[in-house]
Amino acid sequence: xxxxxxxxxxxxxxxxxxxxxxxxxxxxxxxxxxxxxxxxxxxxxxxxxxxxxxxxxxxxxxxxxxxxxxxxxxxxxxxxxxxxxxxxxxxxxxxxxxxxxxxxxxxxxxxxxx
Numbered sequence: 001x002x003x004x005x006x007x008x009x010x011x012x013x014x015x016x017x018x019x020x021x022x023x024x025x026x027x028x029x030x031x032x033x034x035x036x037x038x039x040x041x042x043x044x045x046x047x048x049x050x051x052x053x054x055x056x057x058x059x060x061x062x063x064x065x066x067x068x069x070x071x072x073x074x075x076x077x078x079x080x081x082x083x084x085x086x087x088x089x090x091x092x093x094x095x096x097x098x099x100x101x102x103x104x105x106x107x108x109x110x111x112x113x114x
Contacts (some may be wrong), residue, residue: 021041023037055070
């Protein structure tokens with residue numbers, strides 16, 4: 001049975017990845033810049049998956065609890081860098097697509113259940 005912290009990590013990852021892609025598509029204009037940003041995102045995702053497996057195995061050899069502690073310095077670094085690197089975005093007024101959200105959740109839930 002999956003532990004709660006691991007399940008919450010999976011849920012957070014499932015929510016973060018599509019949001020990152022949405023930010024890339026809205027931040028970068030279509031063409032060369034967006035393609036480059038998508039390439040960087042794909043490369044970092046692949047590298048993160050590979051390094052995460054190797055680093056997770058190495059940390060487990062020391063003590064399995066280190067797999068939870070390793071995120072703390074990374075989170076502190078990101079929180080420190082964010083105000084220095086990120087810029088204010090323009091105020092875009094979007095609309096919430098409730099029928100699309102409901103049907104996508106129902107479809108993916110049925111797929112996972114099946």
